[in-house]
Amino acid sequence: MKKAKRLMVFVLAFLVVVGLGACGQKADTTASSSSTTASTTAAVKATVIIQEDGKESDKQEVALAKDTSLFDAMSENFDIKDDNGFITSIDGKEQDKAANKYWTFTINDEQVNVGAKDVTVADGDKIIFNLAGF
The missing domain is CATH 1.20.5 (Single alpha-helices involved in coiled-coils or other helix-helix interfaces)
Incomplete structure (x- = not known):
């Protein structure tokens, strides 16, 4: 038992x-x-290059969720300031109205004329932000 x-x-x-x-x-x-x-979800990879007057000062490979706006991508990877979606400062480098210097950006060597909030980052994009005079 x-x-x-x-x-x-x-x-x-x-x-x-x-x-x-x-x-x-x-x-x-x-x-x-x-x-x-x-x-x-984090299937999008892009390259972001920061320039001043055409000279590279920073370059980062970023991994993002699909359908991420360029503004959100920049916010997640850089210290930025903006004015209604148009980036005015990246990592402390600010636009200078007196010197007529402004941030512009290209995606895959194509000039973009809308704010970063209006652009969605695609896989493989090469994004160049350039602070330059006009």
Whole structure:
């Protein structure tokens, strides 16, 4: 009788351990699927180059979520100030109205004439911000 009770306790303990192990595996699977979702969300990579008068001062490869605006991308990776979506300062380098110097930007060598809030970053974009006089 004692052997039967010990066997029963052993079997129950075994089932509990196996059951907990299965729960742990399921939790790990859920965690890996969440990280997979996060990695597909951050599927856009772009290069941002900061210049002053055409001379490069900073260059960063940025990873972003799909459909991120250029303004949000810049906010996440640089210290910026803006005026209604038009960037007026990047990392402390400000536009100078007296010297007629303003921030402009190109995407893939194409001049962009709207604010950074109105542009969505695409995978592989090369974005150049240039502080220059006119």
